[in-house]
Amino acid sequence: METFKRYLMFQGMMFVFGIVGPIFLVMYFVTQPDPTVRWAYWIGLFITTADVLIALALTASGTPKKDD
Incomplete structure (x- = not known):
């Protein structure tokens, strides 16, 4: 779950900094x-x-x- 939260944080930052892509699509x-x-x-x-x-x-x- 920690990895998913980390991904959501990075994805949110990427869409804030890279909002141009979704704007072009819209x-x-x-x-x-x-x-x-x-x-x-x-x-x-x-x-x-x-x-x-x-x-x-x-x-x-x-x-x-993780090492086995």
């Missing part, structure tokens, strides 16, 4: 018929994915390893 889906906003989908998806992966990496790096 912008894309709100203006759906406009083909000139297609870039917002890919950039938003990339930034959001990077935020999640960074939070997972930070959580894994701080978790003590």
Whole structure:
């Protein structure tokens, strides 16, 4: 449970610092018929994915390893 709390803390920080990705995704889906906003989908998806992966990496790096 400690690891999950740690992950949630990192994920929350990543979405505060990297809020641009979800904003781009919302912008894309709100203006759906406009083909000139297609870039917002890919950039938003990339930034959001990077935020999640960074939070997972930070959580894994701080978790003590158990020796058998």
